Amino acid sequence: MIGGPHPMTPAPYRVRSRRPDRADTVTLTLEPVRGDCPPFRPGQFTMLYAPGVGEIAVSISGRARSGGYTQTIRAVGAVSAALCGKRPGDVVGVRGPYGRGWDVPAAAGLDVVVVAGGLGLAPLRPLVRALLRERPRHGRISVIAGSRAPGLLLYPQDLARWARQGADVRVTVDHPGHTWRGPVGLVTRLLDRIVFEPRRTCAFVCGPEPMMRAAAAELVRRGVAPGRVELSLERNMKCAVTRCGHCQLGPLFVCEDGPVLRYDRAAGLLEVREL
Numbered sequence: 001m002i003g004g005p006h007p008m009t010p011a012p013y014r015v016r017s018r019r020p021d022r023a024d025t026v027t028l029t030l031e032p033v034r035g036d037c038p039p040f041r042p043g044q045f046t047m048l049y050a051p052g053v054g055e056i057a058v059s060i061s062g063r064a065r066s067g068g069y070t071q072t073i074r075a076v077g078a079v080s081a082a083l084c085g086k087r088p089g090d091v092v093g094v095r096g097p098y099g100r101g102w103d104v105p106a107a108a109g110l111d112v113v114v115v116a117g118g119l120g121l122a123p124l125r126p127l128v129r130a131l132l133r134e135r136p137r138h139g140r141i142s143v144i145a146g147s148r149a150p151g152l153l154l155y156p157q158d159l160a161r162w163a164r165q166g167a168d169v170r171v172t173v174d175h176p177g178h179t180w181r182g183p184v185g186l187v188t189r190l191l192d193r194i195v196f197e198p199r200r201t202c203a204f205v206c207g208p209e210p211m212m213r214a215a216a217a218e219l220v221r222r223g224v225a226p227g228r229v230e231l232s233l234e235r236n237m238k239c240a241v242t243r244c245g246h247c248q249l250g251p252l253f254v255c256e257d258g259p260v261l262r263y264d265r266a267a268g269l270l271e272v273r274e275l
């Protein structure tokens with residue numbers, strides 16, 4: 001085709017593997033039917049198309065050894081449920097990667113605080129992997145993960161590996177049940193337990209918006225510069241190429257200017273509720 005395929009046309013990708021993470025959440029490994037997976041930066045997302053159902057934005061949670069993307073999807077509606085139901089061998093559509101990812105180079109020489117709530121750990125996973133690959137370039141690396149219940153914690157094996165690789169990994173849950181002996185409550189409370197030098201720290205935060213607002217405000221209250229706190233916004237997205245306006249937030253298009261935004265730019269915009 002002259003000029004290449006239309007930007008809205010998904011490429012066919014085959015499901016190579018499917019790992020159930022929780023009752024409503026699966027991680028798919030997706031490989032292009034033809035050619036190689038384009039490179040991605042931590043924090044970027046693709047548009048995943050479930051044939052005959054629809055298309056949603058999904059963060060890239062990693063690159064598999066086979067070269068494919070891993071993407072973690074929670075079944076909350078028609079499209080996400082259809083994607084969660086895909087099996088190895090099935091074909092889905094993929095556009096992207098899109099968006100501005102985490103500013104990994106900005107973390108060089110600084111302490112790093114990563115704060116995740118629930119599925120927010122998915123776009124942070126490739127970031128933590130990148131930071132730990134270049135461990136000597138950074139100061140202390142702390143990862144705080146919040147989960148509704150111990151059994152709902154995402155990527156427990158990664159969290160354990162990151163701790164072995166030198167990160168200070170802390171987990172808190174909302175509902176501890178009978179067996180949990182760890183911290184209970186908001187992720188912000190764990191900021192007391194980790195060690196970081198606020199004026200020499202950058203932070204990466206992803207999760208439900210109330211959690212991101214609280215975590216970012218608390219980091220800034222403790223002296224982290226607002227320009228060194230990054231958040232990933234999951235606003236309604238349709239075209240992902242700034243044409244439809246669904247994800248417009250004040251002067252920004254989340255699909256292109258985000259989803260990762262610095263807190264000094266995002267703070268006021270977070271007050272804008274999604275319709």
Ligand SMILES: Cc1cc2nc3c(=O)[nH]c(=O)nc-3n(C[C@H](O)[C@H](O)[C@H](O)COP(=O)(O)OP(=O)(O)OC[C@H]3O[C@@H](n4cnc5c(N)ncnc54)[C@H](O)[C@@H]3O)c2cc1C
Nearest residue numbers: 056057058059072073074076077078079080234235237259
């Ligand atoms: C940049 C970006 C990255 C994203 N990354 C991921 C990801 O890695 N994994 C993932 O599963 N989703 C991710 N999402 C959300 C995803 O794009 C869809 O919005 C979500 O899966 C719902 O789509 P749906 O069509 O299945 O449900 P819809 O039909 O849109 O919604 C069904 C119901 O679920 C509610 N709902 C919608 N979204 C959510 C949500 N995120 N959590 C809880 N309830 C919701 C709606 O209010 C509605 O009541 C991301 C979104 C963006 C913009």
